[in-house]
Amino acid sequence: MNDILNDIKTFEAEAIARLNSVLDKQALDALKIELLGRKGKLADFSKAISKVSDEMRPQIGAAVNRLRKLFEEHIASKEQTFASAVKKQTIDYTLPVRADFLGHKHPLLQTVDDIVDIFKSMGFEIASGPDVETDYYNFDALNTPEDHPARDLSDTFYLKKGVLLRTHTSPVQIRTMEKHKPPVRIIAPGRCYRSDYPDASHSPVFYQCEGLYVDEGVSMADLKGVITAFARTMFGKDIKVRFRPHFFPFTEPSVEYDFSCVICGGKGCRVCKNNGWLEISGAGMVDPEVFRAVGYDSEKYTGYAFGMGVDRITLLRYRIDDIRLLYENDVRFIRQF
Numbered sequence: 001m002n003d004i005l006n007d008i009k010t011f012e013a014e015a016i017a018r019l020n021s022v023l024d025k026q027a028l029d030a031l032k033i034e035l036l037g038r039k040g041k042l043a044d045f046s047k048a049i050s051k052v053s054d055e056m057r058p059q060i061g062a063a064v065n066r067l068r069k070l071f072e073e074h075i076a077s078k079e080q081t082f083a084s085a086v087k088k089q090t091i092d093y094t095l096p097v098r099a100d101f102l103g104h105k106h107p108l109l110q111t112v113d114d115i116v117d118i119f120k121s122m123g124f125e126i127a128s129g130p131d132v133e134t135d136y137y138n139f140d141a142l143n144t145p146e147d148h149p150a151r152d153l154s155d156t157f158y159l160k161k162g163v164l165l166r167t168h169t170s171p172v173q174i175r176t177m178e179k180h181k182p183p184v185r186i187i188a189p190g191r192c193y194r195s196d197y198p199d200a201s202h203s204p205v206f207y208q209c210e211g212l213y214v215d216e217g218v219s220m221a222d223l224k225g226v227i228t229a230f231a232r233t234m235f236g237k238d239i240k241v242r243f244r245p246h247f248f249p250f251t252e253p254s255v256e257y258d259f260s261c262v263i264c265g266g267k268g269c270r271v272c273k274n275n276g277w278l279e280i281s282g283a284g285m286v287d288p289e290v291f292r293a294v295g296y297d298s299e300k301y302t303g304y305a306f307g308m309g310v311d312r313i314t315l316l317r318y319r320i321d322d323i324r325l326l327y328e329n330d331v332r333f334i335r336q337f
């Protein structure tokens with residue numbers, strides 16, 4: 001009679017192995033009938049009980065009952081697993097919209113907006129031009145000599161001969177002056193491109209904001225005034241501005257201008273390399289050669305132009321230490337602003 005007990009053991013091992021390998025509800029239902037059904041294997045064992053000796057009967061009865069309970073538990077647990085898997089795949093359309101998924105302006109464009117607002121309040125109008133420019137607008141009309149290093153293939157992205165991705169927003173000056181007689185007072189924010197290898201402070205695509213004011217009697221003092229007013233509105237009234245002589249082909253005289261460090265207040269820190277000043281961009285009085293290119297009378301009119309690194313200003317105002325973060329569009333980063 002130990003044969004029956006051995007059969008039950010073998011059957012148990014097989015059945016449990018099969019139960020564990022069942023992959024879906026349909027297969028589980030079929031196996032359930034096979035194991036626990038009236039014509040199932042367990043029922044066969046029950047029937048056999050009547051044929052065994054009185055002595056063996058309780059043992060076999062207990063073994064069959066234990067097996068039934070074991071199968072029922074296994075099946076119930078499998079059924080629960082399949083049911084919750086189905087639930088996970090179901091989309092509940094009645095759930096409320098999650099507010100934290102709403103988009104907002106990129107920190108770079110928030111800075112563009114703020115720069116634009118400040119200059120608009122000082123009477124500037126917004127101008128724009130194409131990202132794909134010609135040699136003429138990007139270099140020639142801006143008095144940039146043929147052999148100027150900025151024209152080099154290693155600095156500029158050329159699409160084909162004479163056509164390039166603008167390396168600065170200054171072509172917008174030319175396009176605006178070609179269409180409008182003085183007075184002209186514009187700012188032109190936009191993307192620029194240079195073939196720089198990306199690192200913490202360089203990106204092959206970056207944002208600039210160009211400024212231009214042309215009228216009778218515009219002077220260097222006006223330029224200093226407008227840059228200083230901008231710096232104080234953007235970073236607070238304690239910001240100091242300094243101008244250093246420089247050279248650009250399209251302005252004469254030319255300057256580079258710095259803001260006192262917005263991180264340490266000018267005392268010296270890692271960001272300002274301990275000298276208390278942050279280089280912002282270049283500016284100057286529009287070169288008469290540029291006026292000639294657009295047909296302005298350089299005897300009658302004078303003007304100033306300035307550039308502004310929007311990325312630099314964004315990094316400073318939000319205390320970001322790597323320009324690449326502005327272009328990777330990682331939502332975990334962008335959501336912080």
Ligand SMILES: [Zn+2]
Binds near residue numbers: 261262270271274276
């Ligand atoms: Zn500093």
